[in-house]
Amino acid sequence: MTRPFEQAMAAFAPALPLGVAFSGGADSTALLLACAQRWPGQVVALHVHHGLQAAGDDFERHCYTVCAALGVPLWCQHVDARHAPGQSPEAAARHARYKAFEALALDNKAKSAIQTIAIAQHADDQIETLLLALSRGAGLPGLSAMAAQWQRAGLTYCRPLLQVSRVSLRAWLSAQGSSFIEDPSNTDERFTRNRIRAQLLPALQRCFPQFLDTFARSSRHAAQAQLVLQEVAEADLARVGAPPLLADLQTLRPARLANLLRHWLLTVHHTTPSTAQLEELMRQIAACQTRGHQLQLKVGQGFCVRRGKALDWYNPTLF
Known part of the structure; x- marks a missing residue:
């Protein structure tokens, strides 16, 4: 029987060559490994050193080791992702990360004209994003959570694993026998997302065993409704x-x-x-x-x- 991770990868059909956002963690390691197996010679790993923790240099060395073993080029960009006063640390890191991806694609265009960048966020990440949006009183754009595909600065970004659970992803990675690193910041419960992951998701799993699927379905409904509202707004703006x-x-x-x-x-x-x-x-x-x-x-x-x-x-x- 085909597992969810394998099904998701079989359905993924990006324009090549492909860049894979690679942190060295379990999720991005699974995505990079699967992409390298499927499209040998057409994949580049993109690593962003955020400059936020001392272990960052170790993460970068690990990524070089993994990519060398896979025969995949690694492009690395160092950024200062510290947040400004009043700014969300997660938002600051995300903004710095996407600017780094764009810079890497532009700086290395002569070597490989990347058209698509794949990101390894999965079903659990999607639900965490939805719950964060609910906690902030977000409207439909926030409740739509993360898009499966979007355009930015001439690049196509894809999240092919949004319907794959963390458990399924790690089961596939374990079967490959591949090593990965654990980022200690992912267990720091000073951050709201980590508290959701450690405390709320297990409780939801006990109460609603299918919540990953049903909550994600609600996000897709919200995204569809937001598209309609956008069309209405565009028509109204043209009129006024x-x-x-x-x-x-x-x-x-x-x-x-x-x-x-x-x-x-x-x-x-x-x-x-x-x-x-x-x-x-x-x-x-x-x-x-x-x-x-x-x-x-x-x-x-x-x-x-x-x-x-x-x-x-x-x-x-x-x-």
Whole structure:
């Protein structure tokens, strides 16, 4: 009988050559090994040294050893992934990691024109992401959790193992007899994701044995609904203009207005309002009934303001 990991890999059909994000841990080791077996000579390992822990140099040496044994080139990028005050450590590391992948692909383009980068996040990671989003009161984009495929900076990113459990992945890796490293930060329960992994997932497994499948299904439903809302927002923005006319915004019902404002702020100005900011912005838009009524509200790192008949956003630090 074909195991879930093998089924997922059989269904994975990336454009080649392929880059595999490789930390040296169990998940990325399994993905790299499977890809190297399936597409010999067409796979490159990408390792990011985050500069966050003393063991980072040991992780890098381990990755070179594994790749040498597999006959797979290893490209390594050193970054400073320390988070700024008020920034999530996980978000800072993620941002640094993707910038490093882009740099590696560009710097080594002459050697191998990578088109696709595969990442080894799996079903347990997906549920952890969903639970984190729920704990923060996220909307549909957060409840959609992680996408199986997306585009960024001219590269296609894939997560082929999102429907494979951690248990299934490690069972396959154990059968291969391959070594891997354990990152001690993954068991540090000061981080919310690690507390979810250590405390909440086992409790959910006891109460709802099929929760990996059912929760993931809910995330897929949320992702589908978010695509519809995005299409509605795109149509509404085309109608009200960019910057949007206040009179046209005032014709929209509250839920549709909120959807449009989030879309406009994110896609045009790359900022995301808090719930309180969005509600106050909608209140001020409704109040702009006369020519002299002004509007100014801090949203994200900038301000929403009234400019004539339209709503605009600006960041004073950019001027």
